Amino acid sequence: MSVNVTKTFLPSQDEYTIILEKAWEKEWITNRGSLVHELESKLKKFLGVSNILATTNGTLPLQMAIKALGLKGEIITTPFSYVATTSSIVWEGCTPVFVDIHPEYLTIDETKIEAAITSKTSAILATHVFGNPCAVKEIESIATKHNVKIIYDAAHCFGVSYKGKSIFEYGDVSTCSFHATKLFHTGEGGAIFANNKALQNKLFYHHNFGHKGKEAFQGLGINAKMSELQAAMGLAVFPHLEKIIVGRKRAVQFYKNELQGFKQLKVRNETHWNYSYFPIIFETEEGLLKVQKALNTIDVFPRRYFYPSLEKLPYILSVPSIPVAENISETILCLPLYHDISEIELSTIVNCIKKTMAL
């Protein structure tokens, strides 16, 4: 067997083809065709969100959010996330200011945010890591007090709700990824959510060149349109969602029980989680490397999400040490997790880990 950290969920090709027939019939392949509208409508209901805009990937929404909110100067962010969180800030001409993370929730440590706020701070861009919500209430209070905006990188959060509402409803803007490695996907893809109508409109114009009809323009824009080829994939994956989540839950429960000897992700109370990732945290990087090597030997490929800690990116000027994030990023390993990972595969992985660590 060869087992990777994740496996793209593929509906049958027939399912995809049948949905895509509609695009062929209408001879309409992009520019907000009927499949994109259908997908947005289904996702809006499924996720319980007040608004959604589908996009061509999950990074352009971060860039659009920074532009739409008119952010300049410094953006407070987390060093423990996928590179896109930081690279979008830098690409858009702002300066990331890193605040350390909570050692168990792995999200930005809200108690350390205020100390990082300066006169140049325009926003907080935090990640709901592995679908685990940030301390959204506390962050909202800080943002209100200091008059800064909030963007949540909710790339991992498909289907997550917190305190009774979709995680995408928190913050000024939230973004999601529908990349092939995610539990719901459109091949490449993503979505953006905003908490007021004016912002939603601005984001809509941003995602389609500012077009207001064919010959008029309403503000700045680039191209972040999702095509019908992508939407059809989303619509083909959609009916399988329950099965996907149930299968992942089963695997997570297996890992949780069998790997109690490891520090695991602590999911925040009142979270309806999505079983998106299963990380274990080692006492030392040596332990991690030993287990990674042992797993690789039997063709199992876990992944060091997220490594390195983002303040170590080559284009980030030297910053003070960020102890928790650096320690976590060096000692955390995400185990293979997808809906149909077999009991045998799970057992093999767990046994290899235990044997290597002499647990």
Next chain:
Amino acid sequence: MSVNVTKTFLPSQDEYTIILEKAWEKEWITNRGSLVHELESKLKKFLGVSNILATTNGTLPLQMAIKALGLKGEIITTPFSYVATTSSIVWEGCTPVFVDIHPEYLTIDETKIEAAITSKTSAILATHVFGNPCAVKEIESIATKHNVKIIYDAAHCFGVSYKGKSIFEYGDVSTCSFHATKLFHTGEGGAIFANNKALQNKLFYHHNFGHKGKEAFQGLGINAKMSELQAAMGLAVFPHLEKIIVGRKRAVQFYKNELQGFKQLKVRNETHWNYSYFPIIFETEEGLLKVQKALNTIDVFPRRYFYPSLEKLPYILSVPSIPVAENISETILCLPLYHDISEIELSTIVNCIKKTMAL
């Protein structure tokens, strides 16, 4: 009949599905899969280019080019292009400086570029309008003399060559669009071409988050990856290219002969053109509007490419009048053009125009 300015060329859905089977077999839908590699390889040969990088649309390459060349300050550009040419400059934090166009070639007027160069000028971003090459040799001389970079927005230029080599080989960077409305397309899509290896590498890192393997990063990046869903469309369209170009040539020749009473696009000598658009230029905007209305009445929908002139975008601060571009943008109309537009449709369009203008 209902006839639009363009019609997406669709291969049979079976052709698409058969190609896409490879992605299903490999369970690999994005992140530079084998279909993207196959498409890049076929296009490289077909276009006769030294390098190509496929991207998810045609606008991200403009943004990547500006970043990769490290452009700041002012970028000299054309007001007569699709909005993306200007909006990419503004999105990337630079200031567009508009130079008027040549009244017959419709490309930037190279004789007026030097007067617009200031100490803040970092580049010239010009468009090969409707596939018609800019005065590339003269522009190269100016850029060399003033030490500024050259980007060509070659969105319309699939298959064009000039003076014996691909149009994509000119300038520091060229970009192309594979949008569904283009003669070759991947639904949404595009490509970028650069004239040296260091720049190609930089652009490659830019298009995939700066990833150098899974755990190392080489410079800044966002997500501009083309997926397998898009590449499969390109591979399905590819075998039809000769038919598409022959069909367009036939329609262009019909229009050219029948509409000699109008000013037409003057294609530059030594151009192997691609029959991408057929614009006619009216003496007055009133004439254009009259013809547009008459055509709309019989369900024919030409398009005012490019209107308005880009210095009129709402986010552009007031600039001096740009007489030729303003006049052209108000009086130019692109007629329906696609490979299988019928003789009857062509005759109907031409007769309606002639009758309306009493030609």
